[in-house]
Amino acid sequence: MSQTVAKTVSYSDPIIDQILQQADAQWAASMKVNRRSFLKLAGIAGSGLTLAFSFGPAAFADGEDAQMPQFNAYVRVSPEGKIYIYATNPEIGQGVKTSMPMIVAEELDAAWEDVVVEQSPIGSQYGRQFAGGSLSIPMNWDALRHAGAAARAMLVAAAAKQWNVPADSLRTENSKVFNQLGDSLSYGDLAEVAARQPAPAADSLRLKDRSEYRLLGKRITGVDNEEIVTGQPLFGIDTRLPGMVYATYTKCPAFGGKAVSANLDEVKRLPGVKDAFILEGNGNLTELASGVAIIANSTWAAFQAQKKLKVEWDKSEASTDSWTEIVKTAAELAKKDGDEVVENKGDVDGAFQNAAKTVESYYSYQFASHAPLEPQNCTAHYKNGMLEVWAPSQTPQGAIGSVAKVTGLSADKIKLNQTRIGGGFGRRLLNDYVCEVAAIAQKVDAPVKLQWTREMDMQHDFYRPAGFHSLKGAVDQSGKLSGWQNHLITFTNNGRPVSGGSLSKDEFPALNLENYKLTQTNLPLGTPCYAWRAPGANAFAWVMQSFIHELATAAGRDHREFLLEVMGEPRWFAEGNPRSLNTGRAIDVIKLATEKAGWGKQLPAGRGMGLAFHFSHAGHVAEVAEVSVDANKKLTVHKVTVATDVGPVVNLSGAENQAEGGIVDGLSTMMALEITMENGEVQQSNYHNYRPLRIKNAPVVETHFIQSEYSPTGMGEPVLPPLAPAVCNAIYAATGHRVKTLPLSKEGFTI
């Protein structure tokens, strides 16, 4: 039988590896580097030009590491003309392994064919490495541009020396420097001389004007595509090490239950099983919950043994959540205001008294699972006091911290290798599966791969929180939205509001309205919740944008016109803060989406168009859905027109792919995906009772970008939130039925 050796992340550039090790040693001697400075690394003879860059405040760690420089970009131009660019952030399908190096290559004027992209190792010297909040691009935009520009400046200086002409008489294109006579020198030929030039200061660099871009904004295909389509081992689950054994870890079906005893002896006698033991855990579900590990000689043997495992659980502190009860409690609570007043401004009562029309509505939505297609897994090897981990994690640096806590090892005894990730969506921001395999590895004398079954993955997730909104809105005599109040019912885990459950006091439409009141009630919840693609926004957009449509309808007004009026004058609520709504950008995308979709055109009976806008993760997005609904409530989403302003688009192919994916994910989730629990246990277990959308239901998606002058943001999240309200508003237009409960299957719709 053949053995493949684990290939997690390839470092095809040994020179950079070598230089980094030397540099690590230098930095450990604690040299102080000024903020916003570049560091040119000591090159190795014959290796060409190698640069590491630290840039901006984000390049520095807080606390004890404050003196340690952190580098958010690396470039090497080899004498052979290859240009190696390190991608520092985890790739979860959002495309950063391609888009981040594109930014460097643009300023460097590198020919894309010459670029080799490497995934950087995990360590504090690489800056903040994580994939979440659509932040990879905005946090690194400036650093990456300066990195490319600095390398370019050094290559130009080298050429200037060679030709004995002023540097500013030269230009660059396609990995070459040209002089005014039309002669050229390739970057490869210049690399050695360039390495001997002084590294330029950040403020001496001229960044390109957007009109000069040759690469950014183009469609560039993913750098790992060929490996993906030929089935190369890239993912965490593909890790294979010589002598590796396989593990499962069984946790209490009711969250927080503890393993008291189990039929371990019986399990150990099962075919292929090598060991079985209980781990006490540390009581923290995001780290190490109590459970039973089974170690076997294959994944299948471990899975089979897991089915025979019988555990006695101590459920005295376990979750007793019941979705049925939660729904009833929320409906009762919704009849009055919440205890906690989040915001109360203007004169809400007065607005209702003077209203021409008032509308009251109660919206509720479900818990949802991340359900990434690659079930949670992680591989670890504990040997001679050192722990090496191969992890598909969105927060690899956080994982090291959690593993240190759980194992009692210091962070320098833990080495983490980042693998490609078969879907994140927020699930892999937490590192419970990493902690589990670390704790298991400490008890096993071999490399061990922990593999969760799909059932484990679905029943031990950190879910998108459900929510309930009791809304009241007022329209004045002139048909204008004049008052808004909302009582939000959400949850706490261990006394703390769940992630993505609460509305901030500035959340739309708070800042747009004079009279606005928001109260909140928190119900204690044992089921753990956490960030799920576009946290908060993924549900709030549906509520707010559906209710605005209700109010527009009550006022007898066109939805588009009403929504534009709510936006009001173009203004940026917190000038300069990309996370603050800019109504001018909102108006532009609403106009563009409606214009492209043909808003207002005549549609046959049973067919309708719906509009929604949402601002999240620094992205302004408007969408128009065109749907039809037949007599049996069968829904067809024909087309979704997306207009988005996320600043300049880095990789058009990646951005369009994210838009399409966000629409499909949004539709999938609103249609029929629902997590419920009774007696503290999640009732769905696999894709047969948590059924995502198939290809035949995927709508046509048409995406339009407004490439504004603002800084860019990621496309992984902001497109998803407006989809649900756009579809529900279209259902209303088609049928007169207002959807108030998600998923749609609850109201009898099928797709």
Add this chain to the structure above:
Amino acid sequence: MSTINTTINGKSEAIQDVDPSTPLLWVLRDHLGLVGTKYGCGIAQCGACTVHIDGSPVRSCSTPVSAAQGKSVTTIEGLAVNVGALTAVQQAWVEHDVPQCGYCQAGQIMSATALLKANPNPSDADIDAAMSGNFCRCGTYPRIRAAIHSAAKAQRGEKA
């Protein structure tokens, strides 16, 4: 335990020390090191584990290895006849930049390849039917459809 004699990606294999009821998926991944075939659900719902047995697509998570006895199995690693080359379907996948996370794509490509062999010029409805067993959590469906159409054209010798 008996020996299972089968051909995998053109190479004969005598698989020993494996219970014949073990799903083909885990024999491929754990015993033979062919990890391109993915585990997603284990219950024939997601299609991530799709391989060909004698040219027909099967869900290897729900197919016992014994079903491969005397048959020829093709996995994503063996799709292109020559190492390093891409088939028309794989090529179309790269050009349309289909993958996001990429985890489902081996299964998608295996299903698409089987579809195009049976039907060199599939309509959208044919694609819907043949690809309905393959789930993409990232939602790359619009590109999968486009890539299948252009692979079909390329295979027929037309310009994509």
